[in-house]
Amino acid sequence: MIKIIIADDQDLIRGSLRIVLRQEEDIEVVGVAGNGKEVIDMCKDLQPNVILMDINMPVMNGIEATGYIKEHFPDIQIIILTTFHDMDYVKDALKAGASGYLLKAMEPEDLASNIRLVHKGETLLPQEIAKIMVAEWAGGAPSPKNDTGKNANYGLTDRELDVLRLIVKGKNNREIAQSLYLAEGTVKNHISRIYSKLEVTDRVDVILRVQEENLLD
Template sequence: MIKVLIVDDQDLIRGSLRIVLKGEKDIDVVGLASNGLEAIDLYKKHQPDVILMDIHMPEMTGIEALRHIKQLGHKSSVIMLTTFHDMDYVKEALGAGADGYLLKAMQPEDLASSIRIVHSGGTLIPQELAKQMVTEWTSGISASNPIKQKSEKHNYGLTQRETDVLQLLVSGKDNRKIARELYLTEGTVKNYISTIYSKLEVTDRVQAILKAKEENLVES
């Protein structure tokens, strides 16, 4: 059973998220908090596996609470929630140790799968945000070192199948969708992704996406 803590300053959002998750047999909502201070207290009490954390809250923001929680020891995964397409918040949250980032405009059916992804060790970035991050990153590279953008392609020893998986990672697909598209099991996809991280010398999905674009490993 995946224990989940929901943190949002809006009653409607907290209640809606709880209702969406209520029917999931493998997910148990163990607490609701309306600000970062309450989140820390409930975290200590319940030690949830996954925390859904709003960015903007009174008394203590979600990012401040995230930093405190990451220092307390228990290995909870934290998914940040926001209504804003603001890259500064994305970078700050990921830099503070967030395991995922979701827009509140997501489809309800995507919530439970997102929780399962981060609980199993994955990193979650919505497709539209991942594309924006890659665009900003590659634009910066192009401006500072335009010659490198035209350099010969290196593949870091990736096999064709690993390249296929990396291509789908860059397109923003999660493990479940990659498995479905390539006719693989999710476990096999996770193994491929671990190998890709090792070959590219990166530690998470965002770094892999950025390196794939920077080094021209996949089609844009």
């Protein structure tokens, strides 16, 4: 059973999410909270597997709560609930340890499947959000390159760069394989090498690295 805490300062949002998840046999909502401090107080007693965390909450916001929880309860996975208006906070929450993002305007049937993915250790970054992040990166001022002695593209091959471009567009392994006419196993191998060369561990870190260093400029 996947134990969930829903943290949002709006009663309507909390209630709607609870109704949707009530229909899932393998998911149990063990608590609801209206601010980040309440979530932290619940973690020790309720021991949730996943927290659905709003960003803008009173007393303590979702970013601060995420950082505290990941430091003291590292096994708890946190999904940030956001709107397009909250995109300025995306990087901060990811750096604080969030496992990914869901838009509040998502289709209800997608909620449970995405929770299951995060519970298994996957990173969640919907294509809509990935596109916004990439658009902001492309339209912003170039970030200074670090002086580590590495090549500007970290030694990535042309094919690895092709895969990287699709990762930052929010494509999953199957979609990348279809786009590049590759086997999924080959795509996984390319992604493993990309992670190794960029010294990252998941898709979120990949996108952040691309944005910070303009790797695809």
